[in-house]
Amino acid sequence: MARIAGVEFGSGIMNAACSVAKTPEDVKALSKTGIDAIVVGSITPEARLGNAEPRWYADSGYALNSFGMPNDGAEYYTDVLPDMINTAHAVDKRLILSIAGFSLADYVRLAGVAETAQVDMLEINLGCPNVRTDGGIPEPIASFNPDYMSQIVEAVAKETKLPISLKLSPYSNPAELESVAKLVNTFDTVDAVVASNSFPNGTYFDTEGKPVLAVGFGGVTGEVMRPIALGQVSQFRKHLDSRIEVIGAGGIERREHVELFRHAGAVAFQAATLIVRDGHSAIDRLI
Ligand SMILES: Cc1cc2nc3c(=O)[nH]c(=O)nc-3n(C[C@H](O)[C@H](O)[C@H](O)COP(=O)(O)O)c2cc1C
Numbered sequence: 001m002a003r004i005a006g007v008e009f010g011s012g013i014m015n016a017a018c019s020v021a022k023t024p025e026d027v028k029a030l031s032k033t034g035i036d037a038i039v040v041g042s043i044t045p046e047a048r049l050g051n052a053e054p055r056w057y058a059d060s061g062y063a064l065n066s067f068g069m070p071n072d073g074a075e076y077y078t079d080v081l082p083d084m085i086n087t088a089h090a091v092d093k094r095l096i097l098s099i100a101g102f103s104l105a106d107y108v109r110l111a112g113v114a115e116t117a118q119v120d121m122l123e124i125n126l127g128c129p130n131v132r133t134d135g136g137i138p139e140p141i142a143s144f145n146p147d148y149m150s151q152i153v154e155a156v157a158k159e160t161k162l163p164i165s166l167k168l169s170p171y172s173n174p175a176e177l178e179s180v181a182k183l184v185n186t187f188d189t190v191d192a193v194v195a196s197n198s199f200p201n202g203t204y205f206d207t208e209g210k211p212v213l214a215v216g217f218g219g220v221t222g223e224v225m226r227p228i229a230l231g232q233v234s235q236f237r238k239h240l241d242s243r244i245e246v247i248g249a250g251g252i253e254r255r256e257h258v259e260l261f262r263h264a265g266a267v268a269f270q271a272a273t274l275i276v277r278d279g280h281s282a283i284d285r286l287i
Pocket residue numbers: 016017018019041042056063065067069098125167196197198219221222223225249250251252270271272273274276
């Protein structure tokens with residue numbers, strides 16, 4: 001039984017935050033599967049259409065996406081979250097809200113949405129690499145900016161007492177991962193780390209040399225991320241205090257993969273590419 005901050009998450013099978021759980025209809029579709037928790041979002045304060053298409057490309061062993069977090073914004077989710085929660089709770093599933101901000105004020109506002117709705121857990125997305133389309137200097141990814149990360153966690157904790165998980169980007173430098181884990185250990189209000197988000201800014205080209213994604217770059221996900229995510233989970237489990245649980249994400253597509261992540265130290269398991277590619281019911285392959 002997966003238990004995070006006293007909340008029970010069954011065998012810990014979840015979708016990862018992505019395009020497959022943004023509407024009440026998505027929550028209904030996932031509620032009909034064997035999933036234990038539905039992660040809605042990531043949501044942002046203002047509604048977003050997301051990036052131009054094509055924004056999804058899947059090949060054998062990996063996928064690239066540059067969705068840019070399309071969602072209907074804070075007001076919409078304030079309206080529909082109570083229904084989403086009822087749908088999930090009616091079949092004994094938990095509902096998690098993933099929030100993504102472009103400023104401290106954004107995270108504070110969205111934490112307020114989660115608090116009002118009383119979702120079962122708040123997942124703070126600290127790694128959104130896919131949002132700049134104007135060629136400007138990218139926004140700092142909070143996963144790589146300890147000061148910003150601390151400010152976000154502190155500000156969110158003033159808005160809500162809900163259980164909190166931090167969704168982090170993958171770290172290629174083990175010393176950086178260790179120092180992030182040590183920083184997370186100082187956050188009394190954080191209950192779990194989700195490792196990992198997509199690897200930022202991958203690209204691929206068609207036979208004419210044209211990028212397969214309209215905006216050129218996108219997050220790398222899918223099977224290719226499995227050994228990387230397993231490494232991140234193992235390292236976080238080693239460095240985090242035992243009160244902070246680890247949730248695995250990256251290349252989880254079959255039941256055996258769940259077991260690999262359990263060996264690495266994860267108590268819960270999230271999948272995105274599997275469901276984006278094959279539909280909501282594909283989550284049942286993990287059960
Ligand atoms: C289409 C798509 C959209 C995504 N959007 C988000 C998002 O809004 N917030 C977030 O934290 N992660 C997002 N992710 C990352 C996933 O939650 C997950 O961390 C990553 O895809 C690795 O898991 P996977 O290999 O099972 O896809 C997205 C992934 C995909 C494929």
